[in-house]
Amino acid sequence: MTASDLPSLFSPIQVGNAQLKHRIVLSPLTRLRAYDDHVPGPQAATYYAQRASMPGTLLITEGTIIAARAGGLPNIPGIYNDAQIKAWKEITDAVHAKGSFIYAQLWAFGRAADPTLLASEGHEHVGPSAIPLEEHWHADVGPQALRALTVPEIKEYVQLYVTAARNAMEAGFDGVEIHGANGYLVDQFLQDVSNSRADEYGGSVENRTRFALEVVDAVVAAVGASRTAIRLSPWSEWQGMGMADPIPTFSYYVSKLKERGLAYIHVIEPRINGVDDAVKAASNPESNDVLRKIWGDRPYIAAGGFTRTKALDTAEEKGGLISFGRLFIANVSFKKMQPETKIWR
Numbered sequence: 001m002t003a004s005d006l007p008s009l010f011s012p013i014q015v016g017n018a019q020l021k022h023r024i025v026l027s028p029l030t031r032l033r034a035y036d037d038h039v040p041g042p043q044a045a046t047y048y049a050q051r052a053s054m055p056g057t058l059l060i061t062e063g064t065i066i067a068a069r070a071g072g073l074p075n076i077p078g079i080y081n082d083a084q085i086k087a088w089k090e091i092t093d094a095v096h097a098k099g100s101f102i103y104a105q106l107w108a109f110g111r112a113a114d115p116t117l118l119a120s121e122g123h124e125h126v127g128p129s130a131i132p133l134e135e136h137w138h139a140d141v142g143p144q145a146l147r148a149l150t151v152p153e154i155k156e157y158v159q160l161y162v163t164a165a166r167n168a169m170e171a172g173f174d175g176v177e178i179h180g181a182n183g184y185l186v187d188q189f190l191q192d193v194s195n196s197r198a199d200e201y202g203g204s205v206e207n208r209t210r211f212a213l214e215v216v217d218a219v220v221a222a223v224g225a226s227r228t229a230i231r232l233s234p235w236s237e238w239q240g241m242g243m244a245d246p247i248p249t250f251s252y253y254v255s256k257l258k259e260r261g262l263a264y265i266h267v268i269e270p271r272i273n274g275v276d277d278a279v280k281a282a283s284n285p286e287s288n289d290v291l292r293k294i295w296g297d298r299p300y301i302a303a304g305g306f307t308r309t310k311a312l313d314t315a316e317e318k319g320g321l322i323s324f325g326r327l328f329i330a331n332v333s334f335k336k337m338q339p340e341t342k343i344w345r
Contacts, residue, residue, distance in 0.1 A: 009315040009322065012056070015299045016175050016226040016263030018101040021056025023315060025301055025323040028060045028105040028177070028231070030076065038065065038078035040087040045094040048102065050332045055099030060177055060266070060323065063107035063184075064088075066164035069123040070157070070185070072113025079104060079164050085171045092172035103175040103229060103263075104168040106161055106219075110185030111146055111194065112239050126153070128188045128195040128202065128211075133240050154201060154211060157185070158218050165219045165228070175227035175263050178215055182268075183239030186212050187232075190253065191243045209253045216260060225261040231303075233268040235286050247290060254294045262298075266323065267291060269304035292318060 010022045065071040065078045078084050095102045111127030129148045165176045180186035188194040189211040195202050220228045234246040270286040300320035311322040
C-alpha cells in the first residue's frame with residue numbers, strides 16, 4: 001500500500017509539538033489501578049507502552065486528579081506530589097521509548113465526586129452551585145452535603161490546575177488535556193443545569209465560561225499553548241448534564257479557545273454511549289459540525305462510539321483525528337491496527 005493509497009486516518013499530522021504518524025488516538029480511559037495514595041502502579045507503564053507500540057501515536061492518559069480534594073473515586077492516579085510525578089515519569093519514559101507521545105488528562109470532580117469518599121479523606125463536597133447530582137452510586141448516602149465554591153476557592157482551583165500542569169511537564173508529558181467534559185468540574189461551570197450562580201461565574205454565557213477560560217489561560221501561561229488542550233462534551237447527559245441548547249455556550253467557548261492557539265480540542269460526539277445511543281444518534285439533529293467550523297483547520301479530535309467504518313469515513317469527510325477506547329482495549333498492540341489489516345475491512 002503506497003502513501004497515496006492510505007486512508008486519511010493513517011496520514012501524518014502535527015499536534016502541538018508532536019509530529020504524529022497517523023490520526024488514531026488513545027482515549028482517556030479510567031482504569032482504577034492506582035494505589036490508595038493515587039500513585040500509578042508499575043502495570044501502568046506496561047499498559048501505556050503497549051498502546052504506544054506504533055511510533056508516532058498520541059496517547060491521552062486516564063483522568064488524573066489535580067489535588068486530593070479534587071478527587072472522587074478510589075484508586076485513580078493523581079499528579080500533585082513527588083511520588084506521583086516520579087511514577088508518571090517512568091510511564092512517559094516508556095511511551096517515549098516507543099517513539100510515541102502522551103498527554104496527561106487533568107481532572108477535578110466537583111459535584112460528581114463520591115461524597116462518602118471525600119468525607120473519609122477529610123475533604124468537602126463542592127461544585128459551582130449546591131445542585132446535587134442524583135445518580136445511583138450516591139443513593140445509599142442520603143442527601144449530599146454539597147456546597148457552592150466561593151470565589152477565592154475558584155481561584156485556588158485555577159492554581160491547582162497550573163500546579164498539576166507544571167508537574168506533568170516535570171513528569172515528562174508532551175502536554176496536558178484539561179478534562180472539561182462528562183459532567184466534571186469544568187463542564188459543571190459551563191452548563192446551566194449545574195451552574196445557577198448569580199456572580200461573575202454564573203448566568204450569562206460569558207460568565208459560565210469564565211472559569212473554564214481562566215483555567216485554560218493559566219495553564220497556557222504555565223506550560224505553553226502548544227502543550228495545552230481540552231476535552232468537551234456539549235451533548236452528553238451523563239451525570240445530570242444536558243442543557244437545553246448547548247450550541248450558544250460551546251460555540252462561544254470554542255471561539256475563545258481558538259484565539260488561544262491550543263494544541264487541539266477533543267470533542268465527544270452526541271452518541272457518547274456508542275451502541276446504547278445508536279438509535280438516538282441516527283435520528284438526532286445534534287451535531288458538533290458548528291464547533292468544527294469555528295475551530296477551523298487546527299487539530300480536532302472526535303470521540304464517542306466510533307466504529308471502524310465511521311472513523312474511516314469521518315476522517316475522509318471532515319479531517320481531524322479520532323480517539324478510540326474499546327479498540328485500544330481489544331488490540332493491546334497498535335501493530336495489529338495497521339491500515340492493511342483486517343481490522344479496518
